[in-house]
Amino acid sequence: MKNKKIWIGIGISLIFLYFALKSIEIEKVLKVFGEINYIYIFPVIFFTILTYVVRAWRWRYFFRHVKPIRFSSLFSATMIGFMANNLLPARIGELVRAYCIGKKENISKSMSFATIVLERIFDGFSLLFLFVIVLIFYPFPEEIKRIGYIFAVIYFVAAGILISIKVWSQQVMKIIDFLCSYLPNSLGKAIAGHTHSFISGLEVLKNGWDVFFILFYSIILWIASALSVYFMFPCCHLGQLSFINALFLLIMITIGLAIPGAPSSVGTFQYFTMLGLSVFGVDKNIGLTFAIILHITQWVVPVFIGWFYLCKEQISFGEITSSGGKNV
Template identity: 40%
Template structure:
């Protein structure tokens, strides 16, 4: 297995150990049974809505490549997020590009470039929410939640935010330069590929040119406006979904608290982990809840983390499997994509008008 897979498994196990160390499993199940499932149903609907909103946002990112409708994009989006939940190494991003490329006959590499931009906007939105939290939330001087909750100090969050901002804006600057300086980047790729066989060098240049095609959304201000709008809609809906889970356990935390916990979850999802973000997700929820309610029993908090995770993962996974069946695809096919047996970014199915 790949090294990244085992690193992810190790991080997941460490996080699970931190969350479930010394807890009373009887209390965990008691907490899970006492939940108000009406709020869980609301959370599930909102979680599914985030995928529909992502599909609407993706429409604007893909528009310079090929105009597509919301209806075209929902299946690929849902399948991609389902794949993230059941396959290792965030394979769903590549699979999403593969599905839309295969279905709509567009450059898979260009489609993947739009997903990279999508992730940049996600990170920028989370950084904005983190800034709101830091500016408006009063942090306790001495955290006494214990364990991982003690990592959520104001200074620690400021450092995390600074490092994340440097990474995000550095990546954005790179993408802009990559798009605006086509001759220079092509020449650079040609130079570093000289030692390679001619066929491999040619494929590398094709990849670069096709990837650049997916960055054309950066030329259109109106598209950027709508990408920002739908990014905010995606994450506000996700926060409402998380807030509903907290209310399901009769935790009367504010919307700002739910935003804070959602930011922690988003950052935890960036860590390598097992499929479905098992471990880091639970640790993030536990840390967030204990930050606000340090006296809450840790066994109860573990139950909250389990239900929170299931409400996010299970509905999207089931919906993705439904769309996989509807699109006449199989788990075996997307596994071949994940394993590299399908040339996901080779653009075999791309129509020439849509590929630079």
């Protein structure tokens, strides 16, 4: 089943890659590559690193109800996890992050994973907030607005489910325990234990100030990420595009990254980057060049830093590979 999912992901990536490369003129792409202003790569890399720093710092607030966690541990686990996302299939980097922080700080892996699920929900809400701002300042076609509405519904439903689980946590635990009592003893205990740990990870929703700071740093994170996209514009001689354009493009790229595909989201990243740029009338050949260079920077940073921390923490690549395949 696992191999089947991997091949499905690769197939999805190949389909998007086909549409991204369709009607591309290689000569024009090579010409654009030759005219790139590489000096702007440095601010792109700086703001890319900053997004991971902010992400790790924000992660602290998800654990405040459990114990204080060192920033170094959070940053290390974050970089190793995102490295895994870029090298391994099925986006198992999220499980790897939970495994690494759980192992280093002696925290339940299920509870750690619950914080990552919550983190993604907050990412979605903050990105939707920025999307509303983008819609105010730029007259997008109805098709684009509909995509935003669909994702808004998905995030609100997911958030509603998590909040409901937290509000009625005791009742949910009793129902889970009741259902697990009909399962084989070891399996039932394992599922019940993981569920209880997961629900305990939702405790952060009880503290209003923690929620406020999580939302605040979520906005900062997306602004830093948008700045990494914004500084790529002059790199490819697209200086006429604004920060608002960069925000919209970031939203399109994020939608592409949400689609299950090959490791590092090859294909989906290129297609949705080019699709976003096409809204602003950018030539497809320039769009492909832009997508390739941006993707390389987004790949190199977490892989190199993640590999450094993998060696520093004396964790083998095989260990994180197997941890991603285990239940948290």
